[in-house]
Amino acid sequence: MDTTEQFEKESALSLKLFVVLTRALESIEKQVVNNIKSYGLNLTEFGVLELLYHKGDQPIQKIGQKILLASSSITYVVDKLEEKHFLSRKACPNDRRVTHASITDEGKQLIEEIFPKHAEALNEIMGGLNAKEKELMIDLAKKLGLHAQGL
Amino acid sequence: MDTTEQFEKESALSLKLFVVLTRALESIEKQVVNNIKSYGLNLTEFGVLELLYHKGDQPIQKIGQKILLASSSITYVVDKLEEKHFLSRKACPNDRRVTHASITDEGKQLIEEIFPKHAEALNEIMGGLNAKEKELMIDLAKKLGLHAQGL
DNA sequence: TATAATTAATTCGAAATCGAGATATTTTAA
DNA sequence: TTAAAATATCTCGATTTCGAATTAATTATA
Numbered sequence: 001m002d003t004t005e006q007f008e009k010e011s012a013l014s015l016k017l018f019v020v021l022t023r024a025l026e027s028i029e030k031q032v033v034n035n036i037k038s039y040g041l042n043l044t045e046f047g048v049l050e051l052l053y054h055k056g057d058q059p060i061q062k063i064g065q066k067i068l069l070a071s072s073s074i075t076y077v078v079d080k081l082e083e084k085h086f087l088s089r090k091a092c093p094n095d096r097r098v099t100h101a102s103i104t105d106e107g108k109q110l111i112e113e114i115f116p117k118h119a120e121a122l123n124e125i126m127g128g129l130n131a132k133e134k135e136l137m138i139d140l141a142k143k144l145g146l147h148a149q150g151l
Numbered sequence: 152m153d154t155t156e157q158f159e160k161e162s163a164l165s166l167k168l169f170v171v172l173t174r175a176l177e178s179i180e181k182q183v184v185n186n187i188k189s190y191g192l193n194l195t196e197f198g199v200l201e202l203l204y205h206k207g208d209q210p211i212q213k214i215g216q217k218i219l220l221a222s223s224s225i226t227y228v229v230d231k232l233e234e235k236h237f238l239s240r241k242a243c244p245n246d247r248r249v250t251h252a253s254i255t256d257e258g259k260q261l262i263e264e265i266f267p268k269h270a271e272a273l274n275e276i277m278g279g280l281n282a283k284e285k286e287l288m289i290d291l292a293k294k295l296g297l298h299a300q301g302l
Numbered sequence: 303t304a305t306a307a308t309t310a311a312t313t314c315g316a317a318a319t320c321g322a323g324a325t326a327t328t329t330t331a332a
Numbered sequence: 333t334t335a336a337a338a339t340a341t342c343t344c345g346a347t348t349t350c351g352a353a354t355t356a357a358t359t360a361t362a
Contacts (some may be wrong), residue, residue, distance in 0.1 A: 011334095014277035014283045018179065020289050024296030025176050026219045028169065031302055042350080061310055066292045068177045073311055073349050096355045097310045120260045126165035126297025133291055134164045138171050140280060140288045145175030147279025151182055180323095195318080212340055224319050226342055248327045248340040 010050065028125055035121045039114050040084070044069065044077050046114070050088055052103040053111045074149050086110060179276055185270045190265050191235070195220065197265070198236055203254040204262045208241065211247045237261060241282050 029043065047067050049140050052058060058066075064074040078101055081087045086107035092098035103111070129137065180194065187197050197220050203209060209217075215225040229252055232238045237258035244248035254262070280288065 007274075010282060011274045012225065013282055013289070015270055017277055017289050017292070018183070018273055018283050020292040021172075021179075023219070024292040024299065025172055025301040028172075029295050030219075031299055032169070042348080046254040060311080062284040068174070068181075070350055071311065072351075073315080076348075095310085095358070099311065101244050108155075116228055119166055122169055123158075124166040125299050125302060126168055126295065128294040128296075129168075129291060131161060133294070134165055134168050137288065138164070138168050139260070139289070139292045140270045140284055141168070141175040143177050143275065143279040143284070144288070145171065145279075147184055148175065148178040151276060195320080210340080222341065223343080225319075227318070246328070246340085251339070255308055 027076075028109075031125045032118070032122065035118060036114065039110065041114070045075075045081055045086075046118070048074075048077055048101070048102060049107055049111050050083060050115065053085060053103060053108060053115075057100045057102040059092065060089075062100055063101060085146070169227075182267070182276045183273065186269060187265065190261065192261075192265070195224075196232055196237075199225075199228055199232060199252070199255060200258055200262050202264065203238060203252060204259060204266075208251045209273040210243065211240075211252055212249075214252060231256070 022053050026146060034042060040054065041049070048063055051063060053068060060074055061071060063069070063078075064071050067074075067105055069077070078087065078089070081101075082089060087101050089100050089105050091098045092100055126134065172291070184194055187194060194199070195218065202214060211225055211229060212222060214220075214229075215222055218225075220228070223289055229238065229302055232252075235289060238252050238254050241251045241253050243251055277285065283286060
C-alpha cells in the first residue's frame with residue numbers, strides 16, 4: 001500500500017470515528033437529559049451544580065473553563081440556578097472583579113437526591129460495554145481529547 | 152469484592168466514561184466547527200448537505216432521523232440551506248405529505264470543495280490515536296451507541 | 303506613578319434547538 | 333366506504349448558546 005492509499009484509509013477511519021462517536025454520544029445524552037429534566041434541571045445546570053458540590057465554590061469564569069461554556073452563557077446558567085435558589089453569588093474579597101458561585105443547602109439537597117440516581121441510570125445507559133471495555137474506551141477518549149484540545 | 156462494591160466500581164467507571172467522552176467530543180467538535188464555519192456552514196447544515204450529496208434526495212423527515220434532530224429543527228435548517236441556494240424542496244409525487252430535500256449544483260460544488268478539507272482536518276484532529284486504536288474505538292462506540300439507543 | 307494591557311463578569315442581539323399544537327394527507331379498520 | 337388513527341411537515345413561543353461589545357478592576361510597563 002502506497003502512502004496516498006495509506007492516507008486515504010486513515011482519513012476514512014477518522015471520519016468514521018467522528019460519526020460513530022457523535023451518534024453514540026447523542027443517544028447517551030438524550031437518555032441522560034431525560035433522567036435529569038424530571039428534576040427541573042438541564043444537563044448544563046446539573047454539571048454546574050455537580051461541580052460546585054464536589055469541588056466547592058468556584059469563580060464564575062472557572063466554571064466556564066471546566067464545562068466548556070462561553071462566559072456569557074455561564075452568566076445565564078448561573079442566573080437560572082440562582083433564581084431557583086440552588087446557588088448564590090459571593091463577592092471575592094481578594095479580587096473585586098471576581099464573583100464566586102456557591103451551592104446552597106437547597107442545591108446540595110437536590111444533588112444528593114439526584115446524583116445517585118443519575119449514576120445508576122448512567123450505568124444502565126453505558127451497559128453496552130463491560131468494565132474492561134469501559135476502561136479501554138476511557139483511555140482512548142482521553143488520548144483523543146488531549147490531542148484535539150492541544151490543536 | 153462483594154456485589155455492592157462491584158456495582159459501585161462499575162458505576163464510577165460509567166460516570167468517568169461519560170465525562171471523558173463528553174469532554175473529548177466537545178474539543179473535537181470545536182475544531183471541526185471552526186473549520187466548517189469559514190465556509191458559512193454550521194455542523195448541522197454541513198451534515199445535511201453531506202447526507203444529500205452522498206445518499207441522494209431525502210424526505211425531510213428522514214434527514215431528521217439520521218442527524219437526530221427534531222422535525223421542527225429540520226424545517227429550520229432546510230429553510231436556511233434553501234435560502235443559501237444549497238438545496239431545494241421537491242414535492243413527492245407518490246405521497247403528498249412528503250417533501251424531498253435535494254442538493255443543488257451550487258450545494259454539490261460547495262461540498263466538493265469542503266469535504267476533502269474537512270476529511271483532512273478531521274484526520275489531524277483525530278491524530279491522538281493510531282489506526283488500530285481508531286478501529287477499536289469505532290467498535291466500542293458502536294456498541295455503546297446501539298445499547299443506549301435501544302433504551 | 304501614570305498609562306496600557308489584561309482579566310472577570312455582564313449585557314445585548316442573533317442563531318439553533320426543542321416541544322406542543324395545527325394542517326394536510328394517507329393508512330387502517332369498523 | 334366512512335371514521336379513526338397515523339404520518340409528514342410546518343408554525344409558534346420558549347430555552348439555550350454564542351460572539352461582540354461594555355464596564356470595572358487588576359497587573360504590567362514605560
